[in-house]
Amino acid sequence: YKHLRFKPSKTKVRREKTKKAIVKIYNDSHQLYGSPKIAEILHKHGIKGCQKYVYSIMKEANIKPKYLKHKIKTTISKGNDRKLHNLLKRQFNPKDPDSVWCTDITYIWTEEGFVYLTSVMDLYSRKIVGWVMTRNMEAAKVLECIEIAKRRRGIKKPLVIHSDRGVQYTSEEYKNKTEGMERSYSRKGNPWDNACIESFHSLIKREWI
Structure with missing residues (x-):
């Protein structure tokens, strides 16, 4: 019955919530955004997390930004x-x-x-x-x-x-x-x-x- 009494800590719950948010932003960016941009978006929308914190979660989730080749034009010139x-x-x-x-x-x-x-x-x-x-x-x-x-x-x-x-x-x-x-x-x-x-x-x- 030990596992029935166990509750995840507030820190773990917060980290899981932030992780879901990071993965969502990452996928919505077509896997282009890295930790600096994602941290900026999180901050703008009221979710705490510095760049290093975001980077650690991205590493944990095994996601990293794809970099566009130089010859590809951006959407807005x-x-x-x-x-x-x-x-x-x-x-x-x-x-x-x-x-x-x-x-x-x-x-x-x-x-x-x-x-x-x-x-x-x-x-x-x-x-x-x-x-x-x-x-x-x-x-x-x-x-x-x-x-x-x-x-x-x-x-x-x-x-x-x-x-x-x-x-x-x-x-x-x-x-x-x-x-x-x-x-x-x-x-x-x-x-x-x-x-x-x-x-x-x-x-x-x-x-x-």
């Missing part, structure tokens, strides 16, 4: 980057409702693994006007979220829609669907350029989940 302008420039107080929307995707950990929450916020009211929760981060889900926001607000389009530079927001599918809107993008490595919705996502994970 430097030329495309120059076309992505930050029109918002941290002006988070528009004068009219539904004139500026911002959107973002975040990870949420569940007992069955990660799910992805896509949200659209009206910067004037700070209200979430559309959201979708899915098991993947396809561009189609982002577009679905935007369409939901349009229907709820009874408008054809906002004047400006702001996002980060994730592949979902720089895809041709996204550009075609948002034609007629002014697309604004955060600068590289500047989550503060999309601070309002980033803060909202952090808040719900910190206080509500």
Whole structure:
């Protein structure tokens, strides 16, 4: 009966939870992300773990990043980057409702693994006007979220829609669907350029989940 009384320690439970999260992020990146990037994502989404800790778990799980050959082009070239302008420039107080929307995707950990929450916020009211929760981060889900926001607000389009530079927001599918809107993008490595919705996502994970 000894094994019936045994309970894993909190440290072991935490490590197993983190391990599942790491494997999920690793697979979602097509096995490209290493410990630095995965540690960054974990931190962003409220799961503690320094790079060395993540590395030790990846080693334990026998997973390591695949490195792209030099000749393979990345999804977003430097030329495309120059076309992505930050029109918002941290002006988070528009004068009219539904004139500026911002959107973002975040990870949420569940007992069955990660799910992805896509949200659209009206910067004037700070209200979430559309959201979708899915098991993947396809561009189609982002577009679905935007369409939901349009229907709820009874408008054809906002004047400006702001996002980060994730592949979902720089895809041709996204550009075609948002034609007629002014697309604004955060600068590289500047989550503060999309601070309002980033803060909202952090808040719900910190206080509500």
